[in-house]
Amino acid sequence: MSGMSKIKKFKWYMIPLISLILLNTAVITKEYFSYKDETLRLGSILAEKQQSEMTLEEAEIVLEKYGYIKDNASSTYREVIKSTIFMLVSSSVVYLVIAVSLKRQEKEIENKYNYVIEDIECTLNALKDGSYNPSESEFRNLAGSECHLSIARLETLIDSLYSSISVVKEKAENDKRETKDVVTDISHQLKTPLAAIKSTYELMENGKLSSDERKELETLMGFQIAALEKLILSLVNISRLESGMIDIKLTEGNLFDSVLEAVNGIWLKADEKNISIDFDDCGEDKLPTIMCDKKWLSEAFVNILDNAIKYSDENMNISIHIMKLNAMVRIEFKDQGSGISDEEKHSIFKRFYRGNNSSSVEGSGVGLYLARRIISEHNGTIMVKDNVVDGKKKGSIFVVHLPIIQ
Structure with missing residues (x-):
């Protein structure tokens, strides 16, 4: 008492x-x-x-x-x-x-x-x-007093508050570090194409260039500007997704439409390397209905296909295969490119990550990261495994799982 x-x-x-x-x-x-x-x-x-x-x-x-x-x-x-x-x-x-x-x-x-x-x-x-510091709390000096039980409850609440504040503080510090890393990565990503454009422009200022050389440099600069524009657009999309500015609206839709739109969007780039894209759709009427945002799901598929084209040699083949499971639909993007080492399989979906064999391939390392974020917003998953042909590794298979409407 x-x-x-x-x-x-x-x-x-x-x-x-x-x-x-x-x-x-x-x-x-x-x-x-x-x-x-x-x-x-x-x-x-x-x-x-x-x-x-x-x-x-x-x-x-x-x-x-x-x-x-x-x-x-x-x-x-x-x-x-x-x-x-x-x-x-x-x-x-x-x-x-x-x-x-x-x-x-x-x-x-x-x-x-x-x-x-x-x-x-x-x-x-x-x-x-x-x-x-919880271990130095003066509340412990009140043990055995008449108000000890009430103080013990109060101490528990304050320790819980301290834990919550610590979590928030740690998250804020992690966000600060991530922001610093993002700024550094973006600076690095933008520096390379800008340096290329600057070099091309300085060459074009040479009055001794022939009309053919100038035209070639203009074409090259056009490619560089397009690549820079694509990079900036990807960075903007990532930023808007992570900040919640992009509201992905899931509505009932046909998976066929999103895949077909992605294939059409990447077809010209594949044609430049004479790469064929086979789409095994099992029949449009047999594809399950899913909850999706057609525009953004197509964007994710475009990034997966773009990655497959970049790391594939000329005259190769990319195939898309769709299978209906019990509660999910499985989409496989199979390429015959250079493949991905086991050590890198868990890193390729990180922002700005580029593999060891990517130095000769143009890119910024944001495509697969953006694809993973979009697929996650659709309550789905994405993974990569080896494409094995006749017992030998020949490229990669990106596997996407999306829930279907029962």
Whole structure:
């Protein structure tokens, strides 16, 4: 039981006690004054005196002389009165002692809670300043005290708050590091194409160039500007996806439309290297209905196909195969390119990651990362495995799983 509870309990005990004493005293006092008046009245009559001229003792003697009062009755009555008065005085003294004791205990408890409040303030300030250490909390010094259970609950809440703040702080620090890395990566990604464009422009300023050479440089600059434009667009899309500015709206759609749009969008680039794209769609009417954003899902498929074309030699083949599973649809993008080492399979979907064999291939390392983000927004998954032909590794297979509408 806490100190404050004890104080309240003592107070509730004292209230009926004092009330009973006061009631008793009032009754006895009333009887006493009635007895006094009656005795004085009868005594004055028998003694033929004025009532105001007699004392209570004289009146009792007169009445006793005439046999109106038994022996020792008056003295016994007076003793009762005296005892009652003594009890009243004693009870008052006891009540005063208890009241002083309770007041002192209230003060001690108040001081203890003031100490706790001050410690809470120090703890909250430490949390605000980032210097809080759970192992050094002053709350533990209160173990065994009457308010220990309440303080223990409060300590648990503050430790939980500290853990939450630590998680938020750690996340903020990670976000800060990631932002710094992103700025560094973007700077590096933009520096290369800008340097190429600058070099081409400086060559074009040479007045001794022939018309054919100038035309060739203009064509080269056009390719460089297009590559830079594509990189910037990819970076913008990534930024908008990660910040939630792009709202991918999932509606019922046919998977065939998204795949066909992706193939049409990449066809010219494949044709430049004489790469064929085979689409095994199992029949458009047999493809399952999925929840998708047609535009962005097509963008993901374009990035996967673009990656396959970049790492494939001329005259190769890329095939797309779709299989319906129980609750998912499986899309395989199979190429005959240079393949991906086992060590890199878990890294190729990272932002700006480029493999060891990609130095001779143009690219920024954002396509597959963007594809993974878009597919994740569709509640799907993407993975890569080796394309094995006649027991030999020949390119890669990108496998996408998307949920279907049951």
